[in-house]
Amino acid sequence: MTQIVTLQLKQPFANSLKKGYPLLPKDAVDARQLPAQQGTLLRLVDQHQRFIGTGYYGIQNKGIGWVLTTDANEAIDQAFFSKKFKKAIENREAFFNNPSTTAFRVFNGEGDGIGGLTIDFFNGYYMVSWYSEGIYCFKEAVYAALAETVHYEAIYEKKRFDGKGQYMEQDDFVMGTPGEFPIMVKENGMTYAVHLNDGAMTGIFLDQRDVRLAIRERYANQTNMLNTFSYTGAFSVAAALGGALKTTSVDVAKRSLAKTIEQFSVNDIDYEAQAIKVMDVFHYFKYAQRHELKFDLVVLDPPSFARTKQMTFSTAKDYPKLLKDAIAITAKNGIIVASTNNASFGMKKFKGFIDQAFQATNTRYKIMEEHSLPKDFRVLREYPEFNYLKVVFIKKLS
Structure with missing residues (x-):
């Protein structure tokens, strides 16, 4: 006990x-x-x-x-976790019944009643992420509860902590039949290749689903699109499928090249007709300005914190500079998709960063739409600070 x-x-x-x-x-x-x-x-x-x-x-x-x-008589055991999982699955019935989207969050930590634990669904495969040694101590009861609650091909896990409670990432197969990776998932009809056994990340950030759909449906057509901090190029795929004339994906990680080619290929997009740059984003901004490049659609989705040999970047202090660089290479009436997952500040402060950058560049702008976490990333209504995602579509007017 x-x-x-x-x-x-x-x-x-x-x-x-x-x-x-x-x-x-x-x-x-x-x-x-x-x-x-x-x-x-x-x-x-x-x-x-x-x-x-x-x-x-x-x-x-x-x-x-x-x-x-808050029930003094409730035991924290397998039955407790089963109850929480069943309720979470009921709340996502529409996702399970939607054949055009086969990747989503099944259980969102404190939003579903268990902080420090998330569960994602990838076309029959489940990935459990653990954010502390404390919650990982309940793994036997959690996995037993999950196995009796869902039908699965396999369950994988990612331990995002070390013995001192600090953030780290590793992954492992838990139970079921190991997958043949990549597995293909659908998102609003688009296809993405997913790896559950290949390091920290899977190949797609599920919390940006609605943003990718907006790009494809309302902003990409006939544009020259730039995707910065592009990771595996998921936004670029959405833009290409939405009618973009060309996409340029920029990320400093060497593995981003192969990963982006893979995502284009599984959607039958000619990756050779797209530009994929393995380089520092800030160096690319300078390159683009020197060559007088202009983009109709620019996506800014940086990590909350990043370090290269030349510099460190923090969204909490450097986002206005990032925006100023983006404004300089965005065409008139072009769209900047400004995004951050930094939970240390809210949408009001983020909009302050946006206004600061446009004021500094003497540029007028209009906010077209805003996004936060999608419905499957359940958040307690009373505590909106847990809704970490902030995305603003900005039109550059002059």
């Missing part, structure tokens, strides 16, 4: 958790009270020893644990 430790919360953190906030911040408790082992169940109480909820101790970048239930 998992050990249970009573933990008294400081004010005002106790009040916040009483209102349903699921994250246990580091400052909410006296560090001397913390148990020695991650995965320990926590009986959370206020200063009057009144029960607030049961959670688990697990160190990750967001805090030191998550509330799992």
Whole structure:
């Protein structure tokens, strides 16, 4: 049986958790009270020893644990996880019944009631991501619950933590029949090649599904498109299928070349008619300005933090500079798709970055549409800060 430790919360953190906030911040408790082992169940109480909820101790970048239930009599066992999974699957019935989209998020951490754990579906294959050693301690009950809840070809996992609670990534086969990779998934009728056994990422970021659809349906036709920080070129595929005259994909990672060729090829797009550049994005901006290149559609989807030999980049402080570089090579009436998954600031601040860049370049603009996480990335309505994705389609007017 998992050990249970009573933990008294400081004010005002106790009040916040009483209102349903699921994250246990580091400052909410006296560090001397913390148990020695991650995965320990926590009986959370206020200063009057009144029960607030049961959670688990697990160190990750967001805090030191998550509330799992506010029912003092509810056990955290296989039945608990089964109940959560069944409810999550019910909420995504429309996705399971949609043959044109066969890749989506089945379980979204705290949005579905278990912080630190996500589950994605890829055309019969499931990928479980673990974000702390604490939640990983429940793996046997979680996998037993998942196996009895879903029909699967195979289940894979990615452990995105190390023994100190810091972020890392590795992956492994768990159960079922190992897949022959890449496997093909559909997204709004588009095809993407997915690898569940090849390092940190799969080949497609599922949270950008609605953005790729918008690009294909409303913005790509007859454009010269630039996709920066392009990874495997998923946005470029959407643009090409939406009628773009040409796409240019730029990413510093050497493996992006083969990955992007693969994504074009599985959609029967002639990759030789597209441009795929393995180079630093900021160097490409300088190259484009020197050669007076202009693009009708520019996608900016940088990592929250990146480091090269020459520089470091952080969206929290460098996004306005990135936008200024993009504005310089965007044609009049062209569209910039500005995106970030940095959870440390909200849409209001992000729009402030946008305005700052356009003001600095003395350029007028119009916001065409905005996006946040799609419906399968379920977020608690009361706590929109967990909705990390911010995407703004901006028209450059002059």
